[in-house]
Amino acid sequence: MSKLAFGLLNGVVWGTVLALLSSGLNVVFGLMGTVNVAHGSLYMFGAYLAWICFSFLDSFWLSLIVSPLAVGLVGVSIGFLLKPVRKDPILTVLGTFGITILLQGSTLVLWGGTPRRVPLPFDSTFSLFGTGYSFYRIFVALVSGLVLYCLWFLVERTKFGLRLRASREDPELSSAIGIPVFNLFLLGFALGGALAGLSGALIAPLVSLTPEMGLRIFAIVFLIVIIGGLGKIWRSVVVAIYFAVFRGLASIFLDSTKGLILTFSLALLVVLVNPSILGRSSANANGS
């Protein structure tokens, strides 16, 4: 019973962070039709920045500002770099995949392949069925939830969001009525990068950091966005929590590798058999 409660709570916490990360990909892919394969590496980069803030500036908290800003800047640079090919989905996948290799390789050169750890910024716990549960995890879930709410508000309730959605629906018409489509494209990349950076910084104290941490999580996050539906932030949250809870419970009752295999297989099955299981996601996807 305690295992189950533990797994559920952990799943919800991980799910909200995954949702935050996937929302960054969603802004770029779902709202702009461009797949940024480097999104996972941006997250990795954000996590390493948290480690740097902790090790060299002696303040983990600083990274919650530094990571989103710095990684957002990297995001903008990627947008600039890909300007010539941004209308070709295959070339953008290949280009951002190149950036993934580049970022991963640079991290390896700069900070080595040995796993890095960031200690918990506060180590108070509360008791949950006899085991201690860290408050920091709750903090992570709360921050993620808050940022997700702000993002939803930005995309669905502001003029900026309206323009973003318009330029995705019909770039030519949008540009004709005076929406600066390319600037929005860059802003979308900045926003996506900032969200990846923030997720990376938040998660840094909970995992061990390696240069390879980016691509597997990219696959997970991309699955979440596809299953949840492009451009749908709240649906991705639900799918992300499902995903994390399922994986958490599977890892507890099987083992970590088997749990991951089961989760990936199930997610793949959903994508293959019924891509529109949660509504009109496939109708959107085919357009891009």
Place this chain on the structure above:
Amino acid sequence: MQMEASWNLGKLLTVFVVVLTVFGVLPLFLGRFQVVLVTEALILGVYALSFDLIFGYAGMLSFGQSIFFGVGAYTILYSFKGGLGLAVSLLLAVFVAGFFGLLVGGAIVRIKGAKFFLVTLVGSILFYLLALDNRWLTGGSDGMVVPTVFPGLAENYYLVLGVSVTAILFALILVRSPLGLVLKMIRDNERRAGLLGYSLKKYKVITFTIGGGIAGLAGGLYAYTSGFVSAGFFHWTRSADAVVWTILGGAGTVVGPFLGAALLTVVSDILSAVVGNIYPVVVGALLVLAVVVFPRGVFGLLEGTIRNWKGDSGG
């Protein structure tokens, strides 16, 4: 691609004979280490070619080639353990990997564009995890030794050269066959091909099967010449390698994948002697550069240069 059309059979044959002769006498001039390097580059070229047929000719951006590479490698292992000979084992590797290609291709053929990339990426992650998890079958990350008597470097080289030439000839014939022409049409204008009544799914699955078989052949050769297989053969980075080599060499050409594989094998070798971990940085930068500046790869660049030499305006 205009180039292909302007090349007549005579020219092609001349180039082919010259290149073959050069490769035939190459071991006489190279040191032991270089022979190993060229052998490896040729195998990896065959592997990259398998991706190129799927992507460059049929337009499917697959990150799943490592699945078939791994299946081919393990087929060789178990075929040798079962006491079968080399030729039979290699054929078996082609057929078993091709069968996996048929299964996987059949399952994912409906998926398009960026989603296709995702599904194949997840597929190769999944196969890698399965290989890690089933140690009794694969030996996990420690791997297994292929039970074979080492025949000698030169023998290996000529075997690999022979197989590579066969694969190239097969690919050249394939892309000029009616099937190859339909594939090109699907790549360039899927809708039109569908409207003309071609069964897109059928052709895509056929290509995926052939690509799987060729990747399996490369995996089998790799396992045979290195005498070792491990779960790492399935790792997605191996899928990515095929993608990178092909894009850099020139997608949609038969020679491009070999150029890319050879170039990067040499670059990797030189760089690892200079600075430890710099190779991925260079490859990533090259890939971005290729995508943005020269999407037709090194082969495309060469082609352009040759055409400028001749002052050839059309093609």
